[in-house]
Amino acid sequence: MKTALVTGGAHRIGAQICHTLHKDNYHVIIHYRNSSQAAKNLANKLNNIRQNSASILPAELSNIQEVNKLCNTIKSLNLLVNNASVFYPTPISKLNQHDYQSIMDTNVMAPLFLSSTLSDKLTQNQGCIINIVDIHSERPLKNHAIYSISKAAIAMMTKTLAKELAPNVRVCGVSPGSILWPENVAELDQVQKDNMLKKIALKKQGSAQDISDAVLFLAKSAYITGQIINVDGGRTLNQ
Numbered sequence: 001m002k003t004a005l006v007t008g009g010a011h012r013i014g015a016q017i018c019h020t021l022h023k024d025n026y027h028v029i030i031h032y033r034n035s036s037q038a039a040k041n042l043a044n045k046l047n048n049i050r051q052n053s054a055s056i057l058p059a060e061l062s063n064i065q066e067v068n069k070l071c072n073t074i075k076s077l078n079l080l081v082n083n084a085s086v087f088y089p090t091p092i093s094k095l096n097q098h099d100y101q102s103i104m105d106t107n108v109m110a111p112l113f114l115s116s117t118l119s120d121k122l123t124q125n126q127g128c129i130i131n132i133v134d135i136h137s138e139r140p141l142k143n144h145a146i147y148s149i150s151k152a153a154i155a156m157m158t159k160t161l162a163k164e165l166a167p168n169v170r171v172c173g174v175s176p177g178s179i180l181w182p183e184n185v186a187e188l189d190q191v192q193k194d195n196m197l198k199k200i201a202l203k204k205q206g207s208a209q210d211i212s213d214a215v216l217f218l219a220k221s222a223y224i225t226g227q228i229i230n231v232d233g234g235r236t237l238n239q
Protein backbone atom coordinates (compact mmCIF):
# COMPACT_ATOMS: atom_id res chain seq x y z
CA MET A 1 0.00 0.00 0.00
CA LYS A 2 1.25 3.50 -0.84
CA THR A 3 1.59 5.85 2.14
CA ALA A 4 0.80 9.58 2.18
CA LEU A 5 1.52 12.10 4.92
CA VAL A 6 -0.88 15.06 4.91
CA THR A 7 0.07 17.92 7.22
CA GLY A 8 -2.83 19.71 8.90
CA GLY A 9 -5.00 16.79 7.81
CA ALA A 10 -7.67 16.86 10.51
CA HIS A 11 -9.94 19.60 9.12
CA ARG A 12 -11.12 21.42 6.01
CA ILE A 13 -8.96 21.03 2.87
CA GLY A 14 -6.45 18.72 4.58
CA ALA A 15 -9.19 16.32 5.70
CA GLN A 16 -10.63 16.19 2.18
CA ILE A 17 -7.17 15.42 0.78
CA CYS A 18 -6.96 12.53 3.28
CA HIS A 19 -10.38 11.22 2.15
CA THR A 20 -9.50 11.43 -1.54
CA LEU A 21 -6.10 9.75 -1.19
CA HIS A 22 -7.61 7.07 1.03
CA LYS A 23 -10.22 6.35 -1.62
CA ASP A 24 -7.32 5.86 -4.04
CA ASN A 25 -5.95 3.14 -1.71
CA TYR A 26 -3.34 5.17 0.14
CA HIS A 27 -2.54 4.56 3.77
CA VAL A 28 -2.91 8.10 5.11
CA ILE A 29 -0.92 9.54 7.97
CA ILE A 30 -2.99 12.43 9.30
CA HIS A 31 -0.75 15.03 10.87
CA TYR A 32 -2.32 17.42 13.38
CA ARG A 33 -1.27 20.02 15.93
CA ASN A 34 -4.24 20.99 18.15
CA SER A 35 -7.04 19.00 16.50
CA SER A 36 -6.35 15.63 18.10
CA GLN A 37 -10.02 14.65 18.43
CA ALA A 38 -10.83 15.53 14.81
CA ALA A 39 -7.72 13.63 13.65
CA LYS A 40 -8.74 10.57 15.70
CA ASN A 41 -12.30 10.70 14.38
CA LEU A 42 -11.10 10.92 10.79
CA ALA A 43 -8.64 8.04 11.27
CA ASN A 44 -11.38 5.90 12.86
CA LYS A 45 -13.70 6.66 9.97
CA LEU A 46 -11.08 5.67 7.40
CA ASN A 47 -10.02 2.56 9.36
CA ASN A 48 -13.66 1.47 9.47
CA ILE A 49 -13.72 1.62 5.67
CA ARG A 50 -10.39 -0.28 5.38
CA GLN A 51 -8.49 -1.79 8.32
CA ASN A 52 -5.10 -0.26 9.20
CA SER A 53 -5.37 2.34 6.45
CA ALA A 54 -5.03 5.52 8.53
CA SER A 55 -2.92 6.72 11.43
CA ILE A 56 -2.34 10.03 13.19
CA LEU A 57 0.82 11.93 14.12
CA PRO A 58 1.04 15.13 16.18
CA ALA A 59 3.62 17.89 15.68
CA GLU A 60 4.00 21.61 16.17
CA LEU A 61 5.50 22.35 12.76
CA SER A 62 7.04 25.67 13.74
CA ASN A 63 9.40 23.69 15.97
CA ILE A 64 12.23 22.01 14.04
CA GLN A 65 12.74 19.34 16.74
CA GLU A 66 9.11 18.29 16.35
CA VAL A 67 9.46 18.28 12.57
CA ASN A 68 12.48 15.96 12.87
CA LYS A 69 10.70 13.72 15.38
CA LEU A 70 7.72 13.42 13.01
CA CYS A 71 10.04 12.47 10.13
CA ASN A 72 11.82 9.84 12.22
CA THR A 73 8.53 8.15 13.06
CA ILE A 74 7.73 7.57 9.39
CA LYS A 75 9.03 4.28 8.01
CA SER A 76 8.06 4.47 4.34
CA LEU A 77 6.53 7.25 2.26
CA ASN A 78 5.21 7.69 -1.28
CA LEU A 79 3.57 11.11 -1.02
CA LEU A 80 4.08 14.15 1.20
CA VAL A 81 1.34 16.80 1.05
CA ASN A 82 2.46 20.04 2.69
CA ASN A 83 -0.98 21.47 3.49
CA ALA A 84 -0.76 22.94 7.03
CA SER A 85 -0.49 26.70 7.11
CA VAL A 86 -1.09 29.81 9.17
CA PHE A 87 -3.28 32.56 7.71
CA TYR A 88 -4.10 35.87 9.35
CA PRO A 89 -3.74 39.57 8.48
CA THR A 90 -0.44 41.36 9.17
CA PRO A 91 -0.92 45.01 8.12
CA ILE A 92 2.41 46.70 7.36
CA SER A 93 1.85 49.29 10.12
CA LYS A 94 1.60 46.49 12.69
CA LEU A 95 4.36 44.16 11.53
CA ASN A 96 6.15 42.33 14.31
CA GLN A 97 8.73 39.60 14.53
CA HIS A 98 6.46 37.18 16.36
CA ASP A 99 3.97 37.09 13.48
CA TYR A 100 6.79 36.88 10.96
CA GLN A 101 8.33 33.91 12.75
CA SER A 102 5.06 32.10 13.34
CA ILE A 103 3.88 32.36 9.71
CA MET A 104 7.25 31.76 8.05
CA ASP A 105 8.18 28.82 10.30
CA THR A 106 4.91 26.99 9.65
CA ASN A 107 4.40 27.93 6.00
CA VAL A 108 8.00 27.80 4.77
CA MET A 109 10.46 26.25 7.23
CA ALA A 110 8.31 23.20 7.98
CA PRO A 111 7.55 22.15 4.39
CA LEU A 112 11.19 22.71 3.41
CA PHE A 113 12.61 20.56 6.22
CA LEU A 114 9.88 17.91 5.95
CA SER A 115 10.72 17.63 2.26
CA SER A 116 14.47 17.43 2.71
CA THR A 117 14.36 15.08 5.72
CA LEU A 118 11.84 12.76 4.09
CA SER A 119 13.47 12.87 0.65
CA ASP A 120 15.45 9.64 1.20
CA LYS A 121 12.29 7.76 2.08
CA LEU A 122 10.47 9.29 -0.89
CA THR A 123 13.41 8.42 -3.16
CA GLN A 124 13.14 4.76 -2.18
CA ASN A 125 9.58 4.77 -3.59
CA GLN A 126 10.10 7.21 -6.51
CA GLY A 127 7.68 9.36 -4.55
CA CYS A 128 6.19 12.80 -4.81
CA ILE A 129 5.78 16.01 -2.82
CA ILE A 130 2.77 18.27 -3.34
CA ASN A 131 2.77 21.71 -1.79
CA ILE A 132 -0.50 23.53 -1.20
CA VAL A 133 0.38 27.04 -2.31
CA ASP A 134 -2.09 29.94 -2.93
CA ILE A 135 -2.86 32.12 -5.95
CA HIS A 136 -1.61 34.99 -3.77
CA SER A 137 1.90 33.58 -4.13
CA GLU A 138 1.93 35.49 -7.43
CA ARG A 139 -0.09 38.61 -6.56
CA PRO A 140 -0.20 39.72 -2.93
CA LEU A 141 -3.33 39.73 -0.77
CA LYS A 142 -3.90 43.18 0.74
CA ASN A 143 -3.05 43.34 4.47
CA HIS A 144 -1.50 39.86 4.39
CA ALA A 145 2.13 40.69 3.59
CA ILE A 146 3.78 37.91 5.58
CA TYR A 147 1.34 35.25 4.40
CA SER A 148 1.78 36.35 0.75
CA ILE A 149 5.58 36.30 1.14
CA SER A 150 5.39 32.83 2.71
CA LYS A 151 3.31 31.49 -0.19
CA ALA A 152 5.69 33.03 -2.76
CA ALA A 153 8.44 31.18 -0.91
CA ILE A 154 6.67 27.82 -1.05
CA ALA A 155 5.99 28.35 -4.76
CA MET A 156 9.73 28.84 -5.35
CA MET A 157 10.41 25.91 -2.99
CA THR A 158 8.27 23.72 -5.26
CA LYS A 159 10.37 24.54 -8.29
CA THR A 160 13.69 24.43 -6.42
CA LEU A 161 12.97 21.04 -4.87
CA ALA A 162 11.68 19.69 -8.18
CA LYS A 163 15.13 20.47 -9.63
CA GLU A 164 17.10 19.28 -6.60
CA LEU A 165 15.23 16.02 -6.04
CA ALA A 166 14.84 14.96 -9.69
CA PRO A 167 14.86 12.34 -11.07
CA ASN A 168 13.90 10.40 -7.93
CA VAL A 169 11.18 12.56 -6.40
CA ARG A 170 8.67 14.73 -8.26
CA VAL A 171 7.61 18.02 -6.62
CA CYS A 172 4.46 19.91 -7.64
CA GLY A 173 2.02 22.42 -6.21
CA VAL A 174 -1.68 23.19 -6.11
CA SER A 175 -2.62 26.85 -5.74
CA PRO A 176 -6.14 27.29 -4.38
CA GLY A 177 -8.17 30.43 -4.97
CA SER A 178 -11.12 31.01 -2.65
CA ILE A 179 -12.18 27.59 -1.35
CA LEU A 180 -13.30 27.83 2.28
CA TRP A 181 -13.77 31.12 4.11
CA PRO A 182 -11.13 31.78 6.73
CA GLU A 183 -12.10 31.25 10.37
CA ASN A 184 -11.37 33.03 13.67
CA VAL A 185 -9.06 36.08 13.46
CA ALA A 186 -9.07 36.05 9.66
CA GLU A 187 -12.89 35.89 9.35
CA LEU A 188 -14.48 38.10 6.65
CA ASP A 189 -17.76 40.02 6.72
CA GLN A 190 -20.45 39.50 4.06
CA VAL A 191 -19.41 42.58 2.03
CA GLN A 192 -15.82 41.32 1.82
CA LYS A 193 -17.06 37.86 0.80
CA ASP A 194 -19.34 39.31 -1.91
CA ASN A 195 -16.48 41.44 -3.26
CA MET A 196 -14.29 38.36 -3.51
CA LEU A 197 -16.95 36.27 -5.25
CA LYS A 198 -17.53 39.02 -7.84
CA LYS A 199 -13.90 38.71 -9.00
CA ILE A 200 -14.08 34.95 -9.60
CA ALA A 201 -14.81 34.16 -13.27
CA LEU A 202 -16.96 31.15 -12.30
CA LYS A 203 -18.77 33.34 -9.68
CA LYS A 204 -18.50 30.85 -6.81
CA GLN A 205 -16.04 29.41 -4.33
CA GLY A 206 -14.34 26.13 -5.08
CA SER A 207 -14.66 23.09 -2.83
CA ALA A 208 -12.10 21.17 -0.83
CA GLN A 209 -12.77 18.32 -3.26
CA ASP A 210 -11.59 20.53 -6.16
CA ILE A 211 -8.24 20.84 -4.38
CA SER A 212 -7.95 17.17 -3.44
CA ASP A 213 -8.79 16.14 -7.03
CA ALA A 214 -5.87 18.27 -8.26
CA VAL A 215 -3.59 16.73 -5.61
CA LEU A 216 -4.55 13.23 -6.74
CA PHE A 217 -4.10 14.17 -10.41
CA LEU A 218 -0.55 15.40 -9.73
CA ALA A 219 0.23 12.40 -7.53
CA LYS A 220 -0.66 10.14 -10.46
CA SER A 221 1.05 12.21 -13.18
CA ALA A 222 4.43 10.51 -13.48
CA TYR A 223 5.78 12.96 -16.09
CA ILE A 224 4.89 16.23 -14.33
CA THR A 225 7.32 17.90 -11.95
CA GLY A 226 8.00 21.51 -10.95
CA GLN A 227 4.50 22.63 -11.95
CA ILE A 228 1.93 24.50 -9.87
CA ILE A 229 -1.72 24.27 -10.90
CA ASN A 230 -4.10 27.12 -10.04
CA VAL A 231 -7.48 25.79 -8.88
CA ASP A 232 -9.26 29.10 -8.59
CA GLY A 233 -12.40 29.20 -10.76
CA GLY A 234 -10.63 31.71 -13.01
CA ARG A 235 -9.89 34.16 -10.19
CA THR A 236 -6.45 34.92 -11.64
CA LEU A 237 -8.10 36.04 -14.91
CA ASN A 238 -9.45 39.05 -13.01
CA GLN A 239 -6.52 39.84 -10.70
Ligand SMILES: NC(=O)c1ccc[n+]([C@@H]2O[C@H](COP(=O)([O-])OP(=O)(O)OC[C@H]3O[C@@H](n4cnc5c(N)ncnc54)[C@H](OP(=O)(O)O)[C@@H]3O)[C@@H](O)[C@H]2O)c1
Nearest residue numbers: 008012013032033034035060061083084085134176179180
Ligand atom coordinates in the same frame (compact mmCIF):
# COMPACT_ATOMS: atom_id res chain seq x y z
N1 LIG B 1 -9.15 27.91 2.55
C1 LIG B 1 -8.92 28.47 1.37
O1 LIG B 1 -9.83 28.96 0.68
C2 LIG B 1 -7.50 28.54 0.85
C3 LIG B 1 -7.20 29.47 -0.15
C4 LIG B 1 -5.90 29.53 -0.63
C5 LIG B 1 -4.93 28.67 -0.13
N2 LIG B 1 -5.25 27.80 0.85
C6 LIG B 1 -4.19 26.89 1.35
O2 LIG B 1 -4.72 25.57 1.43
C7 LIG B 1 -4.20 24.90 2.59
C8 LIG B 1 -5.36 24.42 3.47
O3 LIG B 1 -6.21 25.53 3.77
P1 LIG B 1 -7.23 25.48 5.01
O4 LIG B 1 -8.00 26.75 4.96
O5 LIG B 1 -7.92 24.16 5.00
O6 LIG B 1 -6.16 25.51 6.21
P2 LIG B 1 -6.42 25.90 7.74
O7 LIG B 1 -7.71 25.35 8.17
O8 LIG B 1 -6.17 27.36 7.94
O9 LIG B 1 -5.19 25.14 8.44
C9 LIG B 1 -4.97 23.76 8.24
C10 LIG B 1 -4.28 23.16 9.44
O10 LIG B 1 -2.96 23.65 9.58
C11 LIG B 1 -2.53 23.24 10.86
N3 LIG B 1 -1.50 24.12 11.38
C12 LIG B 1 -1.48 25.48 11.39
N4 LIG B 1 -0.36 25.90 12.02
C13 LIG B 1 0.34 24.80 12.39
C14 LIG B 1 1.58 24.59 13.08
N5 LIG B 1 2.34 25.59 13.51
N6 LIG B 1 1.97 23.31 13.29
C15 LIG B 1 1.22 22.28 12.86
N7 LIG B 1 0.04 22.41 12.22
C16 LIG B 1 -0.38 23.66 11.98
C17 LIG B 1 -3.77 23.26 11.77
O11 LIG B 1 -3.84 22.01 12.43
P3 LIG B 1 -4.58 21.83 13.87
O12 LIG B 1 -6.01 22.18 13.63
O13 LIG B 1 -4.35 20.38 14.19
O14 LIG B 1 -3.89 22.75 14.83
C18 LIG B 1 -4.92 23.49 10.78
O15 LIG B 1 -6.03 22.66 11.01
C19 LIG B 1 -3.29 25.90 3.27
O16 LIG B 1 -1.96 25.69 2.85
C20 LIG B 1 -3.78 27.26 2.76
O17 LIG B 1 -2.78 28.25 2.77
C21 LIG B 1 -6.51 27.72 1.35
